[in-house]
Amino acid sequence: MASTPRRSSLVAILAALLAAVLLPLSTLSAHGADTPLRTLASADGRQIGVAVADNRLTGSTAYSSLVSGQFNSVTAENAMKWDAVEPSQGNLNWAAADRLVAFARANGQVVRGHTLAWHSQVPGWITNGGFGAAQLRTLLQQHIATEAGRYAGKVYAWDVVNEAFNDNGTRRSSIWQDNLGDGWIADSLTWAHQADPAAKLYINDYSIEGVNAKSTALYDLVKSLKQQGVPIDGIGFQAHLVLGQVPSDLKANLQRFADLGVDVAITELDVRMQTPSNATTLASQAEDYRKVITACRAVARCVGVTVWGLDDADSWVPGVFSGYGAATLYDENLQAKPAWAAVAAAFGGSTASPSPSGSGSGSPSSSASPSPSAPPSSSPSSSPLPGGCTVAYRIANQWTGGFTADVTVTNKGTSAIGPWQVGWQFGAGQQVTQGWSAVFTQSGSAVTAANPSWATSLAPGASYGFGFNGSWGTSNPVPASFTLNGTVCTTA
Template identity: 60%
Template sequence: MTALVCTALGAVLLPGAAQAADPPLRDLAAAKGVYIGNAVAGGKLSGNAQYAALAGGQFNSLTPENAMKWGSVEATRGSFNWAEADQIVAFAQAHNQQVRGHTLVWHSQNPSWLTNGGFGATELRGILQQHIATEVGRYQGKIYAWDVLNELFNEDGTFRSSPWYGTLGAGFVADSLTWAHQADPAAKLYINDYNVEGLGTKSDALYNLVRSLKAQGAPIDGVGFQAHFVLGQVPSTLQANLQRFADLGVDVAVTELDVRMQTPATEAKLAQQATDYGTVVKACLAVARCKGVTGWDISDADSWVPDVFSGYGAATLYDQNYQPKPAVRAVVTALGGTVSPSNSPSPTASSSVSPSPGPTATATPTTTATSSPPGGTGCTAVYAVPNQWNTGFSGSVTVSCPTGASLSSWHLDWNFTAGQQLTQAWSGVCSQSGAHVSCANAAWNGAVGPGGSVTLGFNGTWSGGNPAPAVALS
């Protein structure tokens, strides 16, 4: 039985039509010498096939949205929970992606024991050093870059009030970088902030800090520009600002890009959003030391924006149904891909790419296979193909258990009858020998509780036909 080799398969799709696909965003970015990334949550990688397909197929860099923040990994002093962070790192490794660690030192999302501890300078310094050493050390060699320090400045350029600055003074910045470097000398170390994307008072304060750190010999490798923008408000000085930081001898990156608008979205708003996304990518490409662009949340269904900015939303590359918006077309074009102008997407349609001859897509019915594995009487496996194009498709199998039934692990078997071949799988371990496919749960999602479900996702190729197989669950 041949082990399945994970590849960077992805496509920009037009639902309901067979289309030839440009290379995925990650391949276009790699060809330009940069990365294209996104922020992810572990539960969605294992529980949402469309989310996982985009995360694994379109991007070559992942940032844990919350899983590596202090309040997530050390909610109780000295007791660490690495489950979600480990899951994201494992997913990235399986999909040949790099990981940006986010974030070690921040004024927000800290546990109450830390913020309310009343620690003196000596003890707090020891706590900070130990936390950085423990987290960075755990992922030594697995993290491309760390946002070591996040959101240091107020809008007027003064240091933000935090447990660190108030007790330790500004020296905690260089110390944090030094401790992170000691724990993983190969990782790139960044300071990350928002509202510093254009020239101005706050970005001047960050610039002066980075210049001072370089003069001190502190291990500062890069600056992250979050880029949480409002529609039509990308600073005209973005490229010049990125360049002046690069001229200090550090790398730069766009780390949390989204472009929010007042909802509902309209065709005009989505067109402006596409322009804004394209402007940011082009600015990065124009600066030699800009390493890449990371979006913040895969789709509008996952975005943090509506919960924080009342009346705003639709900020990401993909819509509520995980279909590409016009902004995807703009990013494809900025990265050197080609998009047919005749297939301009509507506000709710996905972006399409230039068509080329190929087999006509055929309907693929959903099938259900029910079995009674030990302890799991009544649990079912449902095979589905939510997206299909030319000679490729994205599929899923959802394992569900009714009330009163459960599984401690699961295994799936099926036979393709029309020569289909799997090329990539996530949220499970798959292999294919001839027509036979065998998949087992990943380390983190074997248990299916009463009334619960997990979803295996995969990509594959087909030619001539793509009938749904019957799936055996054991």
Template identity: 60%
Template sequence: MRQLFTRRAVRLRNAAVAVTVLASTALGAALLPGAAQAADTPLRDLAAAKGVYVGNAVAGGKLSGTPAYAAIAGAQFNSLTPENAMKWGSVESTRGSLNWAEADQIVAFAQAHNQQVRGHTLVWHSQNPNWLTNGGFSATELNTILQQHIAAEAGRYAGKIYAWDVLNELFNEDGTYRTSVWYPALGTGFIANSLNWARQADPAAKLYINDYNVEGIGAKSDALYNLVKSLKAQGAPIDGVGLQAHFILGQVPSTLQANIQRFADLGVDVAITELDIRMQTPSTDAKLTQQAADYTTVVKACLAVSRCKGITGWDISDADSWVPSVFSGYGAATLYDEGYQPKPAYRAVATALGGSTTSPSPTATASPSPTATATPTTTATPTATATPTGGTGGCSATYSVPNQWNTGFSGNVVVACAAGSSLSNWKVSWDFGAGQQLTQAWNATCTQTGTRVTCTNAAWNGTVGSGGSTSFGFNANWSGSNPVPAVTLG
């Protein structure tokens, strides 16, 4: 993100534990029926069928504090990018004192939801700690500091990151190198060095250079193209180019696909890494229609080039977007509105990825309540509600289906204890009555033998205190019908 984007730092929050995030995810989707099922099939499944990923940028505080946000993040996307949590100023605001809490939280959330992570970002001119920016270091000292930082961060998450935005926003608009703490102090050699150090620290990750206003062919994208070509000639480990794609309504470059193709022809992957399409507010039906068409253009341009690996949006909903705080009078840039309801752009993305063209689900929302019983939104049993049927000393388990599509569904089970009751470990069981087959689970260990499904607590969420609760989720296949089973808690 460019210098203006530093306002996102104010939204950084330190998350306490990843389990809070996971416990809120499926419940949030159940309580907000329009939030996560605008298409019959989640975006992540549609994208996977096309051989690409679809992702979004996330913040730890939102994952743990906003159920609808967490529900969408977990159900709709198969790739997550930490919005701020991995930036240097976040992890090492004081020299030598490393804070990985939020980054760890996001990685744990992604692992629990079978998602990949794009690491963002190791080397940038912005959102660096004051001790680095104003440290007065010599070139030799800067080189050592940079190497140590890349080794520490990329090394910590080695094997857990799909791709690193190793270098972010290297160029000015005219294609010259941006002045920063790194350039001209280290010359241009820090670019290849950073890639080499990242490869050493995390050998399996794809290594990217990421920038904005390089989506169409022009002076800035030419400079990036020539850099990548040079790095390839040097034998530097450059695997991909990230095109941020912060667009204005109606202004998607006509050369987007051609530009993606020319980078691919250099032998590197390409990804759309920070997509949003802002408009002058308030939005209108005409603007939303144009926005949907613009999102379609971007998705189709990526799908048309075999080395375009995926598309990541920047911020889940308009309520979370950075745009209004930076561009006065602009906003409404994401796939979801401020109430976490899908916009026409969501339907356009789903359709471009091969989804159905049926209308989105109802957009009414329900306010979360600690005592509410979740009513699943499903195509087969739209009013079915699972009630506690098994209990242990005042504790119970509630099964719901917050999201269902053509051949599969996401289930959620809440384990709760009334005041005066508690659990130190738990096991929840049920029988699928219509041939459903479990495919994956998170926040619990689940197995299926015949029709019987048994789920036991994970290492971190076995204890449920007095008046407390935890939850776990799962995906499964279904055909014909998907009745809600009776559950037992043992």
């Protein structure tokens, strides 16, 4: 899915080694060496996710401990694809997908659904069924409605459409494109929105990390969809990369999509190399991982990074690219590689590897309450804000024992506010279990959501949105009031 690997110069290799492995102690943060990646990413208001294999999740305690301890987001590697959930027409099998959703809930993680409409892993009963265009359209609509509807309120985001373009920017020939025409993408997004209005809806593709014909074709499509009012919330950049080939314009490319008004995410990150690996190639790989995390953190609407597969034993790479592998954060024995340390450092943590158990002393428990993080560099002012503020609090989804809430704060004054934090009191014992786009802390019923490092200022008239998953018991009332830097806001 990416171009042929090229040699790195000796200078580049040495620089990577120094950057990823030999950083001086003075650069280490206050986070401990065992601080989980999920704690570091959550403190930055972002996700660090992993694609999960169902057989490993159920068959290996060491594997499941790493998934729960290190990541705040999970994606089903195969369990939510159409051939897995409906292997024969009308024979629905949700067992593996349900297990992942339940696992995520138990561990305070969000779920990225993957994938609703794709040219691959379409069940044979469809590809060999001799269906006409009208029948195929109905089948696709029913599938999206059934799966997205089943997990409404439980899946944070869906890769609704996967890999719809060729490398030259033309539409990929597929059962959907060839029979339904260009409109199948807009239709799929619309059907997904109807099934779960609160889920974030993505188009996901590979080899779009840099500015090229393929990414530009997708950019033009997103612009057109937005103009038509089609529900599109994000673009997933798979980032199946070759060692030493992180595009130099990755950040700029993420930003140009974000400027269209959509979120961006690195959804399937791995960095493959010729095997066997050695200290030099592993150090170069660590630098590549650092570059990707750094690029995401530099773009306000980059919500996070998901690595595709937990460890090298579970990676898809060797089966597709002969002679290549060692692409993930952990080796075949579930030991962290230098890339793990580079990801931790890129999120502001230590460069030391985690303890062998993978979770470390700072690992969240299964209840996974949000970890307090370092406050903004200067404390928000508690003096009254000229012009005031408004806060809109919306429960986007609710299920037995849990809910998702969206919060939007608006600066109604004529001066910028920063750093900032929004505060409220829960009235019925609710708890924040996982948040995004803000730094959450909770003490008893009191909750604060502080600005992340990439959104320290709220301009006059500007609004900022963030959200969280929470738990509730007997009831889930909306908080009675909200404050911005201590000033009581109008409730919108």
